[in-house]
Amino acid sequence: xxxxxxxxxxxxxxxxxxxxxxxxxxxxxxxxxxxxxxxxxxxxxxxxxxxxxxxxxxxxxxxxxxxxxxxxxxxxxxxxxxxxxxxxxxxxxxxxxxxxxxxxxxxxxxxxxxxxxxxxxxxxxxxxxxxxxxxxxxxxxxxxxxxxxxxxxxxxxxxxxxxxxxxxxxxxxxxxxxxxxxxxxxxxxxxxxxxxxxxxxxxxxxxxxxxxxxxxxxxxxxxxxxxxxxxxxxxxxxxxxxxxxxxxxxxxxxxxxxxxxxxxxxxxxxxxxxxxxxxxxxxxxxxxxxxxxxxxxxxxxxxxxxxxxxxxxxxxxxxxxxxxxxxxxxxxxxxxxxxxxxxxxxxxxxxxxxxxxxxxxxxxxxxxxxxxxxxxxxxxxxxxxxxxxxxxxxxxxxxxxxxxxxxxxxxxxxxxxxxxxxxxxxxxxxxxxxxxx
Amino acid sequence: xxxxxxxxxxxxxxxxxxxxxxxxxxxxxxxxxxxxxxxxxxxxxxxxxxxxxxxxxxxxxxxxxxxxxxxxxxxxxxxxxxxxxxxxxxxxxxxxxxxxxxxxxxxxxxxxxxxxxxxxxxxxxxxxxxxxxxxxxxxxxxxxxxxxxxxxxxxxxxxxxxxxxxxxxxxxxxxxxxxxxxxxxxxxxxxxxxxxxxxxxxxxxxxxxxxxxxxxxxxxxxxxxxxxxxxxxxxxxxxxxxxxxxxxxxxxxxxxxxxxxxxxxxxxxxxxxxxxxxxxxxxxxxxxxxxxxxxxxxxxxxxxxxxxxxxxxxxxxxxxxxxxxxxxxxxxxxxxxxxxxxxxxxxxxxxxxxxxxxxxxxxxxxxxxxxxxxxxxxxxxxxxxxxxxxxxxxxxxxxxxxxxxxxxxxx
Numbered sequence: 001x002x003x004x005x006x007x008x009x010x011x012x013x014x015x016x017x018x019x020x021x022x023x024x025x026x027x028x029x030x031x032x033x034x035x036x037x038x039x040x041x042x043x044x045x046x047x048x049x050x051x052x053x054x055x056x057x058x059x060x061x062x063x064x065x066x067x068x069x070x071x072x073x074x075x076x077x078x079x080x081x082x083x084x085x086x087x088x089x090x091x092x093x094x095x096x097x098x099x100x101x102x103x104x105x106x107x108x109x110x111x112x113x114x115x116x117x118x119x120x121x122x123x124x125x126x127x128x129x130x131x132x133x134x135x136x137x138x139x140x141x142x143x144x145x146x147x148x149x150x151x152x153x154x155x156x157x158x159x160x161x162x163x164x165x166x167x168x169x170x171x172x173x174x175x176x177x178x179x180x181x182x183x184x185x186x187x188x189x190x191x192x193x194x195x196x197x198x199x200x201x202x203x204x205x206x207x208x209x210x211x212x213x214x215x216x217x218x219x220x221x222x223x224x225x226x227x228x229x230x231x232x233x234x235x236x237x238x239x240x241x242x243x244x245x246x247x248x249x250x251x252x253x254x255x256x257x258x259x260x261x262x263x264x265x266x267x268x269x270x271x272x273x274x275x276x277x278x279x280x281x282x283x284x285x286x287x288x289x290x291x292x293x294x295x296x297x298x299x300x301x302x303x304x305x306x307x308x309x310x311x312x313x314x315x316x317x318x319x320x321x322x323x324x325x326x327x328x329x330x331x332x333x334x335x336x337x338x339x340x341x342x343x344x345x346x347x348x349x350x351x352x353x354x355x356x357x358x359x360x361x362x363x364x365x366x367x368x369x370x371x372x373x374x375x376x377x378x379x380x381x382x383x384x385x386x387x388x389x390x391x392x393x394x395x396x397x398x399x400x401x402x403x404x405x406x407x408x409x410x411x412x413x414x415x416x417x418x419x420x421x422x423x424x425x426x427x428x429x430x431x432x433x434x435x436x437x
Numbered sequence: 438x439x440x441x442x443x444x445x446x447x448x449x450x451x452x453x454x455x456x457x458x459x460x461x462x463x464x465x466x467x468x469x470x471x472x473x474x475x476x477x478x479x480x481x482x483x484x485x486x487x488x489x490x491x492x493x494x495x496x497x498x499x500x501x502x503x504x505x506x507x508x509x510x511x512x513x514x515x516x517x518x519x520x521x522x523x524x525x526x527x528x529x530x531x532x533x534x535x536x537x538x539x540x541x542x543x544x545x546x547x548x549x550x551x552x553x554x555x556x557x558x559x560x561x562x563x564x565x566x567x568x569x570x571x572x573x574x575x576x577x578x579x580x581x582x583x584x585x586x587x588x589x590x591x592x593x594x595x596x597x598x599x600x601x602x603x604x605x606x607x608x609x610x611x612x613x614x615x616x617x618x619x620x621x622x623x624x625x626x627x628x629x630x631x632x633x634x635x636x637x638x639x640x641x642x643x644x645x646x647x648x649x650x651x652x653x654x655x656x657x658x659x660x661x662x663x664x665x666x667x668x669x670x671x672x673x674x675x676x677x678x679x680x681x682x683x684x685x686x687x688x689x690x691x692x693x694x695x696x697x698x699x700x701x702x703x704x705x706x707x708x709x710x711x712x713x714x715x716x717x718x719x720x721x722x723x724x725x726x727x728x729x730x731x732x733x734x735x736x737x738x739x740x741x742x743x744x745x746x747x748x749x750x751x752x753x754x755x756x757x758x759x760x761x762x763x764x765x766x767x768x769x770x771x772x773x774x775x776x777x778x779x780x781x782x783x784x785x786x787x788x789x790x791x792x793x794x795x796x797x798x799x800x801x802x803x804x805x806x807x808x809x810x811x812x813x814x815x816x817x818x819x820x821x822x823x824x825x826x827x828x829x830x831x832x833x834x835x836x837x838x839x840x841x842x843x844x845x846x847x848x
Contacts, residue, residue, distance in 0.1 A: 066658075068571055068592040069591075069592045069657065072591075072592050082588050083575040083578075084572060084574060084592055085575060088571075
């Protein structure tokens with residue numbers, strides 16, 4: 001851990017990974033002041049790197065504020081640091097001390113551990129690993145954050161067999177407790193063990209996934225997303241596009257008690273990223289993972305994703321202060337406002353929720369949620385409404401997707417898919433369950 | 438034993454709501470009122486109860502750390518914003534950590550006793566939500582011995598100090614009984630606060646307060662022996678009341694039923710640089726209360742209502758012992774038996790106290806006096822208790838039992 005690099009450091013995932021590592025190195029350095037720690041943050045985008053430094057500094061301050069008990073112990077012998085504020089500022093300075101930023105991969109020359117979170121495009125990753133393979137010493141380990149590209153393709157193409165492992169964080173990396181660990185067939189067992197240990201240090205739970213495009217997380221999410229788009233397209237002729245989007249959005253969120261509806265989640269990931277991952281997965285799996293609607297939206301410039309400040313950009317939905325307030329109508333390229341009348345109209349079409357007082361937010365803090373979830377789905381079984389039928393179908397399809405992942409050997413067990421969905425996607429329950437049996 | 442050389446009275450009390458987490462008006466991300474707002478509001482509410490503001494001879498304001506929280510000193514002069522008639526009259530600011538409000542009362546009492554004033558407007562104020570709790574803890578640590586204690590002190594300095602007391606008390610009476618007593622103190626505080634619209638915990642709707650109070654302390658994120666429910670919150674607020682001679686309150690246009698009489702006062706300081714002689718005893722508080730009761734010629738049994746400085750639930754429990762409501766080591770039992778409940782033998786902190794109403798540090802001593810005055814004159818509205826005795830006592834404490842003011846009043 002004394003010389004670590006992050007490639008693609010200023011991106012959404014890269015910045016979170018950079019933050020986690022910067023904090024870890026700072027604590028190590030405080031515990032072992034004689035050692036030197038370097039964290040090289042590499043990105044093509046200068047302003048992105050400046051934004052990254054600002055982000056790391058602000059988050060380091062917040063982390064320091066949360067950890068002052070620990071800091072007071074670490075700074076026990078520093079007579080000049082008395083107040084919490086002084087220790088927090090000293091910690092922020094310590095975090096920043098180990099960082100160096102730049103646009104060239106040469107910064108990673110001496111790194112023994114390289115995290116890569118570059119844009120999810122094969123050609124970009126090929127180029128990066130070609131260069132890193134030539135630059136870095138043979139002992140360097142590569143941890144890629146790819147969420148879809150098969151790793152053996154990268155290792156063989158770039159001549160780094162045995163030295164790479166998939167270390168797939170979930171967004172945001174500093175918060176989500178999950179890392180999908182994907183060792184390609186030729187992975188050095190020492191690297192596999194080291195990656196497990198590293199995840200432990202970073203306080204992440206690991207779930208093993210097989211090296212098949214999309215792995216577990218995107219293996220489920222992309223198919224679930226396409227399924228929702230198809231469902232919406234099936235409903236659109238009768239209800240209209242915007243209403244159909246809202247119906248599927250509402251069912252996937254309020255009826256299935258997920259933190260976000262599917263269209264908000266696609267916007268959050270970015271429609272462009274969604275398309276890229278679809279393309280990569282389709283290239284290797286060839287099972288029709290494609291949506292003409294997604295292509296059309298991107299041609300129209302509707303992308304979703306976030307601004308550099310973290311604000312949600314418009315996609316399928318329009319956002320104000322992070323909350324969805326409108327739904328895209330691709331015909332007019334405008335957003336239909338989700339006002340009370342619109343929402344009531346959609347609710348009338350779906351029918352009443354089994355228990356309108358249940359919400360993902362309230363349940364996520366409720367230690368007795370298992371019982372409430374079971375009651376919710378038991379009620380769902382008995383309801384004769386469009387919303388209930390849609391929710392039952394969606395839950396069943398989601399379970400089928402998960403079981404397929406096990407059948408294909410992407411996940412070793414159904415529990416692993418459940419773990420990824422609950423830890424990585426904040427679902428309250430895994431897709432493989434007996435709620436509707 | 439010194440005695441009061443003439444009758445002194447308290448009248449026309451008021452306080453603002455205690456702003457901080459828990460209040461719907463509070464949003465840490467939006468700008469909030471400053472010191473001047475609270476001084477004006479509490480002052481105006483007091484002046485609205487008297488006929489002639491021009492009859493006020495002096496003003497005194499208690500405040501602990503405005504210089505750090507608000508970068509504002511010179512608060513005596515700021516008192517004149519309450520009313521133009523206060524200009525060109527004596528005004529001073531006093532400081533004694535969290536007993537600053539109590540000291541302001543004591544100072545006013547001395548002015549009246551000296552004959553230099555017949556009516557003194559007393560204010561207490563603190564605006565603390567200007568910084569995060571983690572930094573607020575540093576500012577409040579100024580109530581300890583900074584050079585000798587801060588470096589080795591806890592992240593949350595005072596919660597750390599009182600956590601040590603809670604640990605020692607747990608060792609003495611059994612940790613489970615101690616924790617139960619803290620949880621019951623918390624429940625009483627919130628139940629009283631629910632009756633007081635100005636209290637910070639007024640909107641607390643938790644069903645099982647005792648279960649919440651039993652939350653095990655988490656030393657990693659907080660302290661060894663206290664959880665967050667054991668602590669008074671970070672608060673902004675002000676309180677004011679008038680201290681007057683008989684001639685003074687008559688000149689203000691008040692009647693006897695509007696005022697309560699000061700029967701005894703104990704005010705003292707202990708050495709800031711030495712640790713408490715016994716972690717399970719509030720020695721200075723005990724001595725100050727004994728002095729006030731002796732001066733009043735009364736005992737704790739004569740008190741119909743009690744206001745104690747429960748900055749933490751452990752201080753509340755220990756103060757029941759310091760005041761003689763329970764024998765040493767029996768405070769936990771007294772709380773568990775309901776002696777301090779509003780329908781118990783000693784209705785205590787009837788408006789919520791520091792844990793329930795909130796703890797705008799410099800204002801707290803004055804707020805306590807207002808609650809005593811309200812109870813004894815039947816003005817406590819929704820949180821009025823049925824008084825069985827005519828006296829009330831308050832104990833206002835600064836630091837870790839270092840500066841204390843105790844007043845005994847009667848109707």
